[in-house]
């Protein structure tokens with residue numbers, strides 16, 4: 001049957017709560033609640049294959065390590081596995097830290113309560129948790145009980161627990177606490193929920209030091225989160241001896257709003273939250289404890305749970321539950337601290353740069369586009385933050401090169417190299433990993449890969465008498481440099497010579513001897529590292545081709561010596577020219593015959609050479625051998 005055109009006959013809207021003076025909307029959460037992890041009970045009971053004792057043991061250790069102090073470990077009357085596991089925890093010395101409460105669940109059935117309490121014998125701190133559904137729907141359909149009958153059963157079972165625990169002279173080594181859940185609370189007539197809890201409180205005998213826990217579950221999430229907040233505030237304002245009561249939340253996620261419901265309901269007065277890591281649990285799950293904790297953290301509130309190594313937590317949870325954490329799960333998802341798209345990457349890169357430049361300490365003032373949390377705080381690396389596919393732009397690519405090689409690429413090089421990356425991602429039809437991008441960069445600019453053209457030997461000489469510009473008198477202000485050296489290209493060696501007003505231009509001019517006609521347009525350098533290990537990184541932008549078909553070519557050089565780094569950058573650009581242009585290098589017969597032929601004269605004059613004038617150009621041609 002298709003979806004109904006008019007669903008209003010089948011589904012009724014949840015009635016609003018009459019609480020005109022509600023206070024919670026103007027409250028903020030300023031401290032962490034008491035947390036109860038029910039991963040090993042509600043989480044476990046909803047797994048295809050519930051955990052065995054060994055797996056529960058491992059999970060428990062992780063929860064303790066994360067900082068949980070109240071852990072619902074089992075439903076001991078359900079299975080021998082759960083019973084034995086409970087015993088093992090209690091009987092193994094040191095397994096349960098002194099400040100951790102073990103909680104176990106039982107229905108309101110005498111024989112099951114007896115078994116449950118028996119399972120907890122000898123525990124240091126034990127919470128016995130009984131549940132009984134109180135909504136009309138459950139009372140009618142499941143139990144066939146009136147409100148009065150349900151109340152009487154809850155009181156009777158509470159008294160039984162009391163007699164077996166805190167009133168039992170033989171059980172005085174244990175510190176007992178009691179939790180009662182009017183299951184389906186959020187669908188229960190509110191005054192009845194309060195009435196049954198009052199009766200249970202009376203039966204248990206609560207105190208301020210050890211308050212009774214009323215766990216008020218949204219067993220099935222049926223309304224918007226504000227309704228749950230109203231229900232909790234109403235309960236909190238109307239239950240007697242509020243100081244002797246701990247109000248606990250247990251939201252399920254049927255409408256996808258469990259986190260919001262838990263947060264608003266804390267504003268409504270709740271003290272404690274029950275849930276599971278990554279929202280495991282019945283159907284759509286219990287409320288996600290990771291999200292709740294890290295939501296608090298990003299508001300500057302310490303959640304008292306340590307998710308510094310969230311990836312490890314994910315590994316353990318996935319391994320034991322056999323349920324993968326969704327790639328987009330808040331905080332934990334594989335994709336949530338990373339950006340693929342160009343404008344996001346650009347903003348994040350600028351954000352990190354600004355943060356670095358401002359010198360702000362790691363634990364201070366997080367202001368970052370697109371990232372509500374510093375990924376480093378939950379153990380995530382930069383590799384996870386920016387990932388590159390065909391949707392990415394220059395910013396993301398530059399970020400990866402910056403992190404991998406410490407190179408601060410000039411904008412023009414970023415644009416040029418991101419086109420190379422784009423081509424590769426499109427050709428492969430997939431994301432490129434940082435290592436692949438680094439390798440592509442090194443190959444493209446001949447870093448760590450043999451360059452087509454290499455310097456074998458060279459020297460510079462300075463001619464202070466020569467005027468760089470014909471007719472200029474004061475030549476010594478701008479001395480001319482001559483590069484003379486041997487380069488190897490594709491296994492052959494050539495002697496080349498060139499004149500310019502600096503090392504870069506003289507080498508660039510000398511390269512004309514082997515048919516590489518490039519003009520230096522821009523030059524940038526910066527230091528890499530500090531102290532003795534400092535290196536220089538040089539980026540040179542060159543122009544090739546005649547005025548009609550000019551192209552930009554980039555060269556990159558890295559060397560301990562700044563001058564060498566510049567020369568390497570020129571050779572890197574020259575190698576790209578040689579590789580990209582058919583017909584280059586020049587036919588060897590020209591080279592072997594000495595002077596370079598016409599193609600040299602056709603290239604556009606370099607800026608430097610233009611200043612030097614045609615005379616220098618002619619001189620360069622003469623230098624080639």
Ligand SMILES: CC(=O)SCCNC(=O)CCNC(=O)[C@H](O)C(C)(C)COP(=O)(O)OP(=O)(O)OC[C@H]1O[C@@H](n2cnc3c(N)ncnc32)[C@H](O)[C@@H]1OP(=O)(O)O
Nearest residue numbers: 042045075077078079107108109131132133142143183219
């Ligand atoms: C919302 C929650 O998550 S509640 C926790 C749910 N977790 C589990 O159920 C996991 C463990 N459960 C089990 O192992 C079993 O269901 C047991 C041991 C509790 C009971 O097993 P069984 O006796 O075989 O009964 P069954 O599984 O069919 O449960 C239904 C019975 O429990 C009753 N029941 C359900 N909830 C409660 C309750 N809170 N108090 C008393 N009785 C209850 C039902 O009315 C029904 O009784 P009926 O058979 O007289 O009609």
Ligand SMILES: CC(C)C(=O)C(=O)O
Nearest residue numbers: 131181183184217219
């Ligand atoms: C036992 C109760 C607390 C429960 O799991 C629920 O209502 O979802």
